[in-house]
Each structure stands twice: as C-alpha cells, then as structure tokens.
Amino acid sequence: MNSIEQKMKDRQNILKYLSLMTGDEKHEPSSISTLDAIWVLYDQILKITPETVSDEMRDRFFLSKGHGPMAYYAILALKGFINPEILSTYGNYDSPLGYHPDRTKLDCIEISSGSLGHGLPIAIGSLLALRARNIRGPAHWVLLGDAELDEGSNFEAIAFAGRNGYAELNTIIIDNDSATLGWPGGIGKRFSIEGWEVSEVDGRDHEQLYRAYCKEHPQKPHAIIANVETKSGSSRRQI
Numbered sequence: 001m002n003s004i005e006q007k008m009k010d011r012q013n014i015l016k017y018l019s020l021m022t023g024d025e026k027h028e029p030s031s032i033s034t035l036d037a038i039w040v041l042y043d044q045i046l047k048i049t050p051e052t053v054s055d056e057m058r059d060r061f062f063l064s065k066g067h068g069p070m071a072y073y074a075i076l077a078l079k080g081f082i083n084p085e086i087l088s089t090y091g092n093y094d095s096p097l098g099y100h101p102d103r104t105k106l107d108c109i110e111i112s113s114g115s116l117g118h119g120l121p122i123a124i125g126s127l128l129a130l131r132a133r134n135i136r137g138p139a140h141w142v143l144l145g146d147a148e149l150d151e152g153s154n155f156e157a158i159a160f161a162g163r164n165g166y167a168e169l170n171t172i173i174i175d176n177d178s179a180t181l182g183w184p185g186g187i188g189k190r191f192s193i194e195g196w197e198v199s200e201v202d203g204r205d206h207e208q209l210y211r212a213y214c215k216e217h218p219q220k221p222h223a224i225i226a227n228v229e230t231k232s233g234s235s236r237r238q239i
Contacts, residue, residue, distance in 0.1 A: 010078060014039070017074035019091035024099050027117035030045060033203070033228045035075075037172050038063075039139060040209040042075050050080045051105035053108045059138050060126060062110050064119020065145040065174060066100045073097055081108040117151025119144060120171060124161055127168055142171045146187060147178040161221045162194030169221035172215070174203060176228045191223040 014035070040063065042209065048058040063072055070090070077084040082096075089095035096105035100114025111122050123140045148154065161169050173187055182189060188198040197217035201208035203226030212224045 005079070010043075010066075013078055014074050015070075017077050017084060017087050018070055018083075021073065021097075023091045024068065028068065028070065030065070030145070031070040031072075032172050033069040033145075033176050034068075036204050036206060037143065037174060037209060038072055038075050038228050040206050041172070041213065042079050042208055045213045046141065050098045050108065052079070053222055054128070056135055057138055060110050060123070060140050062119040062123045062126075062140070062142045063113055063147060065143050066113025066115075066117070066119075068170075069097075069099075069101050072101065076108060078104075078229065088119070093193070099159040102156060108157055116145070116148040116155040120157040120161075121153050123169060124157055124166065127166055136168070138168065140169050142169070144171055144173045145178065146173055146175040146183070149173070149183075149187065149190065150179055150183070158191060159194050162191070162196045165195065165219045166221045167217055170224065171208055171221070172224045174226050174228055187225050188223065196220060197222045198225065199223070200227065202224040202226075 004159070007080060018032075038061075046061060048055075048057045048061075052058050062204065065134060073082065073090065077087055084099060090097045091099050098101070098105070101109045101112060103109050103112045110126075111119065113119055117144045123142045126151045127140050129138070144154070171191075175187055186200075190199055192198045197220040199212040199215055199222065201212045201224060203209070209224075209226065215222065
C-alpha cells in the first residue's frame, strides 16, 4: 500500500471512529476543529508509541482544550494506543473515555483536562521536573483553544516560558475566533512580545502544519496559530 492509499484508509478509519462516539454533540465542533492538528502531530512528529507511553524520554502531548476530545480518542485508536472497540462506550458511566480526558483511566493521556487554562502550566511543570532530574530532550506539545487564552494562568505561563527560553515547549492554538474580547494585532503578537517563536498556518492544511511543527526555534518556545473556519465560514466560529 502506497502512502496516498494509506492516508485515504486512515482518513476513512478516523471518520468511522468518530461516528462511533455519540451523546456529546454540543462539543462536536470543538473536537473536529482539532482533528487535523492532532493527526499530523501523532502521525509525523511525536516520538511516542503504545509501547513507550511510560518511557521518560517520550515526547509529551497535553490536550489542554479538553472539552470535546472525540478527535483525540479517534486518533489514539488509529495509532494503537486504545482499542477501537471502546469508542462506542464514549461518555458511558463506566467508560474510560469521558467527555473530558481522564489520566487515571488511560495511561496514554498525559493530563486530565477540560477545565481550561491548565495544560500550558502543567507542561512547563513537566519540563522543569525532567530538568531537575537532568533529563533534556523530550518535546512538550500543548494544544490550546483561542478562548482558553482568556485564562490568567495562560498569561503567566506564556510570559514565564518565553522569558526562560524553553525550546522543548511547543503550543498549538486552534483559532476559531471564539475568544470573548478578541486579540488586537492577532494571537501571535501575545506570544511574540514574550519572546516566543510564532508561526501561523491553516489549521486544515497538513503540509503547513507539518512545516510549522518542524520549524527550528533554538532557545525559544514555539507558538503555532492554527486558523480553523467552520463549514459556514462565518466570522464568529464555534469554540
């Protein structure tokens, strides 16, 4: 099977897996907005496998945008981290697949999330904990929503990481224009003034996402602004 055929098969399986998860329709747009960004990350970038989820040298992914994790679960199933058969239990009382990810139920998930504003500070804490043990190298990736940047904890984390030059730290901000007050000058400006490297991409374009993920940013953390439109293309999009 060539690479194009494999990608088509993977896409079909992701759509199939997404269709198995029902009952949380209000968060479906939030989940779908992250699909391409997470897919490229797990398919081509992250150094982690189902066998290395406990390896200290693994890369780490923090889904801070934890409401609506259906796309995340579908990709974890496609990549062999979880059994696809449990996708149909999504949201059930005794299911490991909650409406918000739960670290205590799946060892392939770095953090329990859904309460916004925690992923970036926790990722910085993880990075510092490794450094305290003389472990350097594992990349830390955090996926945020643009409205999540309204949280004060993220303001502090952005400033702290930028001033300290944590090059292992990468953030992907899904920008669907849902921040309450907006971002004069653009979201990237908020990061760049604090010393971050900034890239802006089409959040549905896999080539752009891949190039941004691979961009070198020595002595700086990297913020990737992934712009995502709704199907309607309206200026006010779903979170």
